[in-house]
Amino acid sequence: MKKFLNTPEAFVDEMLDGIYRAHPQVTHTAGDLRCYVTANPVPGKVGIVTGGGSGHLPTFLGYVGDGMIDGCAVGGVFQSPSSDQILEVTKHVDQGAGVLYLYGNYTGDIMNFDMAGELAELEDIATATVVGNDDVASSVVGEEHKRRGVAGIFFLYKAAGAAAAQMLPLTEVARITDKARARTRTMGVALSPCIVPEVGRPGFQIGENEMEIGMGIHGEPGISREPLQPADTVVDKMMERIFAETDYKTGDEVAVLINGLGATPLEELYILYRRVAILMEERGVTIRHRWLGEFATSMEMAGASISVLHLDDELEPLIAAPVSTPFFTHVGG
Amino acid sequence: MKKFLNTPEAFVDEMLDGIYRAHPQVTHTAGDLRCYVTANPVPGKVGIVTGGGSGHLPTFLGYVGDGMIDGCAVGGVFQSPSSDQILEVTKHVDQGAGVLYLYGNYTGDIMNFDMAGELAELEDIATATVVGNDDVASSVVGEEHKRRGVAGIFFLYKAAGAAAAQMLPLTEVARITDKARARTRTMGVALSPCIVPEVGRPGFQIGENEMEIGMGIHGEPGISREPLQPADTVVDKMMERIFAETDYKTGDEVAVLINGLGATPLEELYILYRRVAILMEERGVTIRHRWLGEFATSMEMAGASISVLHLDDELEPLIAAPVSTPFFTHVGG
Amino acid sequence: MALTADHTRAFYTAWADRFAAEREALIALDGQVGDSDLGITMSKGFAAARDAVAAAPEAGIAEQMKLAGGALARAAPSTMGTLMATGFLRGFKALDGADTFGTGQAATFWRAFAEGVAQRGKARPGDKTVLDVLDPIATALDGRDDPLADALEAATVAAGHALEATRNMVAQHGKAAAFQEKSRGLPDAGGTVAVMLVEVMRDVARQL
Amino acid sequence: MALTADHTRAFYTAWADRFAAEREALIALDGQVGDSDLGITMSKGFAAARDAVAAAPEAGIAEQMKLAGGALARAAPSTMGTLMATGFLRGFKALDGADTFGTGQAATFWRAFAEGVAQRGKARPGDKTVLDVLDPIATALDGRDDPLADALEAATVAAGHALEATRNMVAQHGKAAAFQEKSRGLPDAGGTVAVMLVEVMRDVARQL
Numbered sequence A, B: 001m002k003k004f005l006n007t008p009e010a011f012v013d014e015m016l017d018g019i020y021r022a023h024p025q026v027t028h029t030a031g032d033l034r035c036y037v038t039a040n041p042v043p044g045k046v047g048i049v050t051g052g053g054s055g056h057l058p059t060f061l062g063y064v065g066d067g068m069i070d071g072c073a074v075g076g077v078f079q080s081p082s083s084d085q086i087l088e089v090t091k092h093v094d095q096g097a098g099v100l101y102l103y104g105n106y107t108g109d110i111m112n113f114d115m116a117g118e119l120a121e122l123e124d125i126a127t128a129t130v131v132g133n134d135d136v137a138s139s140v141v142g143e144e145h146k147r148r149g150v151a152g153i154f155f156l157y158k159a160a161g162a163a164a165a166q167m168l169p170l171t172e173v174a175r176i177t178d179k180a181r182a183r184t185r186t187m188g189v190a191l192s193p194c195i196v197p198e199v200g201r202p203g204f205q206i207g208e209n210e211m212e213i214g215m216g217i218h219g220e221p222g223i224s225r226e227p228l229q230p231a232d233t234v235v236d237k238m239m240e241r242i243f244a245e246t247d248y249k250t251g252d253e254v255a256v257l258i259n260g261l262g263a264t265p266l267e268e269l270y271i272l273y274r275r276v277a278i279l280m281e282e283r284g285v286t287i288r289h290r291w292l293g294e295f296a297t298s299m300e301m302a303g304a305s306i307s308v309l310h311l312d313d314e315l316e317p318l319i320a321a322p323v324s325t326p327f328f329t330h331v332g333g
Numbered sequence C, D: 001m002a003l004t005a006d007h008t009r010a011f012y013t014a015w016a017d018r019f020a021a022e023r024e025a026l027i028a029l030d031g032q033v034g035d036s037d038l039g040i041t042m043s044k045g046f047a048a049a050r051d052a053v054a055a056a057p058e059a060g061i062a063e064q065m066k067l068a069g070g071a072l073a074r075a076a077p078s079t080m081g082t083l084m085a086t087g088f089l090r091g092f093k094a095l096d097g098a099d100t101f102g103t104g105q106a107a108t109f110w111r112a113f114a115e116g117v118a119q120r121g122k123a124r125p126g127d128k129t130v131l132d133v134l135d136p137i138a139t140a141l142d143g144r145d146d147p148l149a150d151a152l153e154a155a156t157v158a159a160g161h162a163l164e165a166t167r168n169m170v171a172q173h174g175k176a177a178a179f180q181e182k183s184r185g186l187p188d189a190g191g192t193v194a195v196m197l198v199e200v201m202r203d204v205a206r207q208l
Ligand SMILES: Nc1ncnc2c1ncn2[C@@H]1O[C@H](COP(=O)(O)OP(=O)(O)O)[C@@H](O)[C@H]1O
Pocket: A107, A108, C030, C034, C035, C037, C038, C041, C078, C079, C080, C081, C083, C117, C120, C121, C122, C123, C128, C129, C130, C131, C173, C174, C175, C176, C188, C189, C190, C191
């Protein structure tokens, strides 16, 4: 295991200590480094709280900041935060307008957010929940509620954050976020495994010339393991699954996210994007917004994912809105 | 070789095609994808041109954009661009105020920029040159002119870009950039090799538990190969070399760049930063600005570098100035 | 012989020891159709439970369960950690005020535990989860009046059979669900933890 | 026999063939104390030079050198590519207007080539660079008046010895410089290219 760390046990907390030392824009509450909150709360605004396992930077905590979300309960590597921690973050970010819980579809997280929501209710904090489930590979059409949440949650944070920044009420923020959720699809492909520090060895093996299409960000198995193919072919296979369950029409607009899983060079992400742009062009679909880089990683896993949000007139300006967090800046437009 | 690409030969040009499709803020000139220039030139401003081999994204072209630099001649992977290409970029970005050549200290690049400068002179374009040589590991004190240029060039682009944006004349922009150069130091450490697409195999080997302190961004050998040690020890060893040749005093200010070489997770960069922050604190030095992430990579190499710019009253506001390029945004302050 | 609060205290040390010893085995088991964290979360969670109970020498039988549940929830908020936490907290509610822990209390505890897990996890019998072992444990104890050690021996046997039966099931929840048919043939990882839970309780009851 | 422009044309095809054949060997050689690109740049660069010359059937002896130099500069702007480009462009300047290529012209060509490389690269003799082979080639040809093939044979022998001598030097320039003492014992990669250059020229001269 080749990682820059001191001890596997201290991995998450020393990372957080580094983040707080680097970025005065964020802080923590309840005396717990893992209860991560914005230092610039907006009075009267709906709070947005996320949470989940560590090991996916900038997901999840990286989206806490101006114009995006307000707090994040930080779990151990690939582990849910506790309901107590979620509750503490909830109490801290609540500005009287209630709190949206927005996180990925994993059993541990669901159970802990549910528990936290029950506890928050006892403290008279209203909560609503939207659970990201964009990973097309993880279940079939009709069983979307079983799908995992992966990089596409970025769009949900963006939409939710912009809606909340407009001072909309909780129900509206939740409705809009849920619409973004329903219109977001992601396909991933992995080339190498990653190592959870406390485990110390890879969670799975993959051959020197193999790729796994549809693999999850914790190494969950995908749709097919195949020999690595030319980049355009890989994109075609991934986009085929997305096109199969979306109804893009000529003139429609989308936002695209090309996400590196951790060890894939940015050069290669642009080669993937090129093909996505060609496929969209062929369909007469405009890529109105696009981001390339690392948005939801699996530590040192090699691979990439493609997320597409089908825009509409309500979502487009929210996705375009400016935001600034320590990990992600968008100047707007 | 596990890379998302179509053919090794098309790697650079398809990457560039992807970049142009993604970012209307940049374009190319002379009918050559590799002559990369800003789409928003500023009349009367000193132009800043860089160039160098591909495979280091966002270095070098990623810093072309508003408030930073104006053009980049793009070479093949780890190869210099040609003097013709540098000349074309020079001609395109020249706004009558002359052009600063700002690139890293590598023989191929120096020869081609020198040739281009001679040709530009024939076309009545004044040029000045600053060659980044921040890599402490690559030569001893007294022989700094032999040192390679690595991630620290980021600070030079930042300073040069802000100086040029103030409409200072070429001599001033060059003087300020050279001052930033003289005050920037970088130390790197590598954990794994990378593969040049057209070569198809790693340029060197490194043992399962080894690291190489001081390795260059093309795999040039460093100072010592040792067993991987705890992150804090690694930082201490790197910073020792930087502290040995700088004269930080209590109350001084620095800018710090923690750069991932390609495959190193952001989590680990924050663990490294934490230790750097502690060491600076011990010396009474304030980290006034810091950036963490991938700024100068070696494709899929695992490892990191630490760059420090010793600020002064002239450099600080330049480093703080806002910039926006497709690859790097700083909102200012 | 029914146990007192001083006796039940020993459960928590024994669980902590057992899950420390099983750390690698559970990592490997979860690694086959999951994310390899089960050994880490169970050893951490039960160590925290042991420490929480040890730190409260006055705590009664039910309170020990509450302390253990809270500690598990904080130290191991994974799927299984949270389910185990829920189970212990339900045990606390069901046995609140109990002075002894005999066969009747054990039956109450395991039934409450299983019901809590079912509600929290929303799994159904046959879904290849910890519930497919917890439910048979509770059923085995239902209405018995033999000594605690004997009753727990019967529950342990039932748990072992139930775990074997999970081999023929296909995972419907959590990370294992993605493996679908590949999960067939393997015992459920959470179910394996449940067997260990009841085995350790039996062993402690035997020794007292 | 002195060569005409129709003959010298054959140099460029032969160089392209040779560097295509040596691609892997040069990658491996540069990989020992460099960045492994030499085989790629030389095969690409000389293929481009061949194509540029082939596309201009009217070009004279010197113009062929100019075309080759320009093509090398564009197709292979690495250290060696740029140095080779500079060498050919200097050859063009020194031989501009020449109708034949005999021993005298060869001596002029190689001297101009070596001087161009020296100026562009700012290396000194003994720095373990291509210059340490180019210079002995030019010196071997200096003032000779035997037939071209014989003169080039002598130059090739001198080049071989000179390359051997680079083994005892320590690299002072380029990526190899970082390897310092480790570069001792190995022949210089750029020097190896220079040997191939003159070998091919000799072989072509022999066949005509
Ligand atoms: N919804 C559920 N209800 C009950 N048990 C579940 C559920 N989902 C998963 N489990 C149990 O959890 C076990 C895996 O636990 P754990 O490794 O903690 O999960 P994860 O790593 O996905 O958080 C499974 O073997 C199964 O017994």
